[in-house]
Amino acid sequence: MRILLWHVHGSWTDAFVHGRHEYLLPALPGGGPWGLGRGGRDWPPSARELGPEELADAEVDLVLLQRPEEREAAARLLGRTPGRDVPAVYVEHNTPRGDVPDSVHPLADQRDIPLVHVTHFNRLMWDSGSAPAEVIEHGIRDPGPLYTGEIPRLAFVGNEPVRRWRVTGADLLAEFARTSPIDVFGMGAEDLQKATGLGSDRLRVLGDLPRCQLHRLMARRRIYLHPVRWTSLGLSLLEAMHLAMPVLALAATEAGRAVPPDAGTVSADPGELAAAAGRLLAEPEEAAAMGRAGRAFALERYGLERFLRDWDELLDSLLPAASARTERTCHSTGSPGAAPRHREGEARWTSR
DSSP: OEEEEOOOOHHHHHHHTTSSSEEEEEBOTTOSTTOBTTTTOOOOTTEEEEOHHHHHTOOOSEEEEOSTTHHHHHHHHHSSOBTTTBOEEEEEOSOOOSSTTSOBOTTTTOOSSOEEESSHHHHHHSBOTTSOEEEOOOOBOOOOOOOOOOEEEEEEEOSSTTTTHHHHTGGGHHHHHTTSOEEEESTTOTTHHHHHTOOTTTEEEEEOOOHHHHHHHHHHEEEEEEOOSSOSOOHHHHHHHHTTOOEEEESOTTHHHHSOGGGEEEESOHHHHHHHHHHHHHOHHHHHHHHHHHHHHHHHHSBHHHHHHHHHHHHHHHHHHHHHHHHHHHHHHSOTTOSOOOOTTOOOSSOO
């Protein structure tokens, strides 16, 4: 199957493009949100970068949408409307913002495009109306049991923690740092020491690193800290569990489902998490045992094979329905290719 999708969420796409299909990734010379292509990732050759002219003539079997604007952008690019002329599925990566739990999903009450949530919490909190909605939980490539825990510090991975202050739980770091020093990884964390008022002895910013280097350095820290208040489910948490790190997680969104009791501590009380951190820093053997339990759980629930199998079942189910729609269209119009190609001078890519 040839699947058109934009490179929006790197960690999720990393897992998805390791399936058995061909993945067509829009690429522009300047990259950006509408043309990132592979983004320099170590993905298989089946994940192909195509420019606008190439995609306009490409045979696309299915469009995977991840942003509301993409349906219109794909229609301009392909000359076919996703969900009507070509099968489509919409992946909702994010928790709703604003009037929760009454947030209405942009694709609510339409039945042409299945809506797939990446967590059960997302499906619960979004009002999807009568749109067909289901859950395909995350899966990640296994980095291996790299955990050593030799450095008695907490590891925290978060992008732009200063700008996304309370969302990422960055405001809680000072409370943890009083008893447990923290190493922070991720983009846009340069001003975090200033924002928290912590010195380098209590909080160090190690920056945005390549995947393999990040995993090695995370695994040397004693504990993984997940203080995020409002996220779908941070994939760095699942990566830490695959690494066999013990985890401390704020009891918010999907964390309670993702972290079993023997893999760490999940609590809505930051003080309880801070106390657990102090104990594990002093008990490396207990920390290692928790990490092993977490890894076993993560491999079963969030393994790559399960993720790709679930997606294949859904994708395969969409093709018969699409064939039936095409046959009905042929009988009614007499032309199976009725959708027009792009008109001369028409904008073909970027979303308006």
